[in-house]
Amino acid sequence: MTAAASSPLRLPPAAELGLPPSAGLGLHREHLDEVLGRAGRLGFIEIHAENFMSEGGPTLALLDQLASQYPISLHGVALSLGGEEPLDPAHLQRLRRIIDRTRPASFSEHLAWASHDGIYFNDLLPIAYDATTLSRVADHVDEAQSALGMRLLLENPSTYVSHAASDWDEIDFLAEIARRTGCGLLLDINNAVVSSVNHGWDPQAYLQRFPLALVGEIHLAGHSETRDDAGQRLLIDSHGEAIAEPVWLHYADVIARAGPLPTLIERDNDIPAFAVVAAEVAQAAAILARHARKAA
Structure with missing residues (x-):
């Protein structure tokens, strides 16, 4: 563990307990009336941090109302933990303001990079799994946890290409970052299925090896399918379809082995009626x- 991780974090009170081992939903304005009316028996809600970075007004009033009703899972998409450049201190400050305001039970980000030379891309881009990148990501995770006062959950990515420079296995890479920094992991089962098809490996073997003791949250989502130029199957982590049956089957197996874990349903495109999600x-x-x- 690095020096930055050796000091105990001053966690928000909700984070000390973590998310409840129940099923939650990612928030979208199309479902706001039902969520505020406490429909659907939601155990928690997840909000995208970047949607609530205003200085005031109705957005923050809504945030206060949500935090008064539900445990909050705060999910970031723009820290660029895998990027070669330093973390953006202004972005960390904005995140910290949200954390201080809402006292979320969880904060998560992606094992990816999303910015370069001051430009933010609307995507989560893959990193090389090598020693140099591992050291950089661990330093970034340490910096983020220190600045935010929260333990971070690092999400396994969905990928479509791999780097020739990679000489680490993805699971070993994630586990080593967690060992060095004290962070936890977010297991996105759909991401594991998407990557397995795209790279030709076995998702069951991947999930059997995943360090479930480090997992603080699970994500379930839908994907779309197409064919690449060679006619091979290609899955896209679209979050615009119903959760596929293989994802449900892998999820049931993970929960059978790990016991109940906080589980989020993600739907970010082609948002259906609330009853569907x-x-x-x-x-x-x-x-x-x-x-x-069974565990009782």
């Missing part, structure tokens, strides 16, 4: 309840 929340909740009874 509420049914997926209920499906995840049923799996969690089944295995909670």
Whole structure:
């Protein structure tokens, strides 16, 4: 563990308990009335941090209302933890203001890079799994955790290409970052399925090896399918479709082995009626309840 991680973090009170081992939903304005009306038996909600970085007004009033009703999972998309440049101190300050305001139970970000030379890209781009990148990401995670006063959950990526320079296995890479920094992991099961098809490896073997003891949250989402120029299957982590059956099957297996873990239903494109996503929340909740009874 690096020196920055050796000092204990001053966690918000909610973060000391973590998210409840229940099923939650990513927030979208199309579902705001139902969420504020506490429909769907949501165990928590996830908000994208970058949507709430205003200085005041109705956006922050909404944030206060949400935080008064639900445990909050704060999810970032623009820290660029895998980037070669230093973390943006202004962005860290904006994140810290949200954390101080909402006292979230969890904060997560991606194992990816999203900016270069001061330009932010609307994408989460893959990194090389090598010693140089590992050291840089660990330093960035340490810096972020220190600045935010929160333990970070690092999410496994969905990828479409791999770097020739990579000489680390993805799971070993994630586990080593966690060992060095004290961060936790966010297991996105759809990402594992997407990457497995795109790179030709076995998702079951990947999930069997994943260090579930480090997982503070699970994400479930949908993907789309196409063919590349060679006619091979290509999955896209689109978050615009229903959760695929293989993702549900892998999720049930993970929960059977790990026990109930906070589980988020993600739907970020082609947003359907609330009843549609509420049914997926209920499906995840049923799996969690089944295995909670077994553990009792």
